[in-house]
Amino acid sequence: MIESKKELISEKEWIKHINSLKTSKKTTKTELKKQIINAVKKRIPKKRFGIFFSGGVDSSLIALICKQLKADFICYAVGLENAADIEAARKAAKLLNVKLRFKIFDLKEMEKIIKSTTEIVGPDVMKVGVGSVVYAAAELAKKDKIKVFFSGLGSEEIFAGYERHVAVDDVNKECWKGLKDMYQRDFLRDYLIARSLGIDILTPFLDSDLIKTAMQIPGKEKLNKDYKKLILRKIAEEIGLAKEISWRPKKAAQYGSKFDRAILRLARRNGFKYKRNYLMKFFPLGALVSSGKDSVYAMYKMIKQGYKINCIISMKSKNPDSFMFHTPGIEMVKLQSKAFG
Template sequence: NFAFASEKQAMEKEGLECRELHPRQILRYDTETGEKKFEHREFFEIDVDQEKNIEQASEEIKEKFTNAVEKRVPEGDLGLLFSGGLDSTLIAATLQKLGKDFTAYTAGIQHGNVNKPRDMDWASEIAEEMDIELEAYESSLEEVEEALPMLVDWISSTSVVKNGVALPFHMALKNSRDSQQVIMSGLGSEQLYAGYHRQQGYLNKECLSGLRSLFENDLYRDNVVSFRNGREIRLPFLDHDLIRHALTIPEEYKVKDDYRKYVLRKTAEKLGVPEKVAWRGKTAAQYGSNFDKAIDRLSRDRGFEHKQQYLNSLRKSEIINSGNSEKVSSLKKSERQKKEEGLSLKKKPNNRIVALTSGGKDSNAAIYRIERRNNEISCLLTLRSENKDSYMFDSKKEDSVIEKKASKLDLSLIIQKTEGKKEKELEDLRRGLETAKERFNAEGVVAGALASTYQRDRIDKVAEQVGLKVFTPLWQEDQSRYMQWLIREGFEVEITSVAARGLEKRWEGTVLDEQNIDEFLDLADEYRFNAAGEGGEYETVIRDFPESMV
């Protein structure tokens, strides 16, 4: 049997076990034999032109972006999601230069003693200055409470960020004119021009990694919300010519003089974007619209400790109680019918995930975070390398240590052996991930990568070959705050070895706690070593987990 749908929740409602097809895979299904074959699609590559000066790069962006907008202009009416920020205003200015009429839309919420949403005020100011027709919709807390279960269902996710962004998007679209079937959005510029503060170090690698995860993080959500509102979303920043060009731009043009997306800001001025917009800082949609505060208010009003817990409660699936775990579709049944048939509600995970683990603090912290975000850890995978100096895999801990941790977490453990030879060990990682996918139906992989681009990029590539999504919930976390968070959440982290100036042998065998963590972090600051041990300054093992993990 074989079924497919454009939206995950369509299959879930029929009680079907489904897997999301990776955006860079093609599935060929033989209707006669039932044979399935996956083909890998090539992706963009970095090809930096160091001879290019910033003025040349800016002019090229201007030309390519204008073409990208023009080719996406429909024959009929056009709408634009508009916050008055750099990206949406750049599209607006380009449309004006092309002589195309459009209506801009924005949405926000004001409730209780919360200030008026900044994005709505700013969008109105810029629209008036640029003579843009703007329709602003102010939502109510009751509307948000009504919309959230629907959005969680639509996008098959309880992510606070995804739903926080989906709310202003949905509210703007549902109040747009029926004649405007096509809506443009500024999604994609952060990934092309290093707009996020978490993008540090090798910026073009960060940009490429952001593009690889764009479907999982943003595109699926925006497409589904658009379609459910009867609209088609078009994204000029994701034009292939523009993407290829962005990956030729030297990194120093993307972040310069404390400005992110520097070269794009230069381009914006050339296309007529007001200076105060071109050089304005970024505010995420969920914050500028106040919808994140609305979710927080509803969470507290409903007695939840935090927003994630509240959103997790909105995603339920129905199962049969009588020892039969077969999922059923009974959405139209009355509560009485459900009770008579022994149906009850069970939390439905966003994703089934294999967790890469070394037994140390980072891999376990990543598991903790990803589980709190309503994902199910289907199994653990550890790579046991013969090369104890491998840059990819930490194999210093005994197998028995990791096996005990897996047992305590009540998770199956896959042990994949590898010789630890550079690049060849990635083949062994691929084998381990394929085992997790086949035996435990994993849809994604979570890694405890904190700052190692070398490690993160290789996991990205291998996971893509297998058809798994990648989650790195610790990526570019402030290391001192991260260490304090570990202790606060209840992890018992023991330092097993030290190899950094400033860390004396007395720290070996020490379990970090509220009494000694400040001293430890002060040493990291004084001797300038990585507080989380990212440079191999020390090794750790987890002695115990937060209660909610076990």
């Protein structure tokens, strides 16, 4: 439902779709387990595919189901030296007896990955941190000619895997809100990376039937004082996932891979105090200005928010009387450019 004919649906369509899945019906753990397996099964492609693999419950459960269904796949893990996700992925792959390819990146390699990711998704630190993991894993898979990948995206929202789920009274209400927020936070990032690299990302935890079923589970069954995603971990064990994998604590991709640490180290090495300022050097911005108050104020607001404007862009019509262009103000733009430095 995220894509229609390979194009990302609009945010309005996504929110409408999520609202349509709400129901007052109740379900069982058995039905939820069935829907999890089916959500993976229906997406398995005919050709060999990849799994973005961290050794956590989400990606490991996907790998286990794919193995049980005798699918042809390779797991991929990336990170810096001593990254928690690399170690967890190696242990999980051994327990599952699945093929794993992993790569440990140095800072020189990371700068290229970070630069490429920033050019695709923009200079947002969180988006670059998470997106770099996807980008690096997809690049690692190139030699295997893998272009389709399973991702665990969505599990945190439907099974209450974030700290914010602990802090609210109505867990499922927060889950619904999180699902809607995924469009801006996750979909745009992953869609842009996928389109840039020519890959497809499959998200079984965002299957419509699975969302509907998972959201019929009471919030109190999704977490307790010790664990988040409680019911998913129990189901994972029932399906056959080892206990040490099923109950491994969640670590966000950018932290488990240490890619966020790489951004910080590179920022400091390049003389930047903040990670965002470092990323901005890979994302030159121009401001389209007509000399009028609206475009000048918009540029001013961008500067106040910390964006560096590299140049001012204006258009001069061949027809000086055109109503489509603010031709009389073109000379003023030159003066405004000097004033802004």
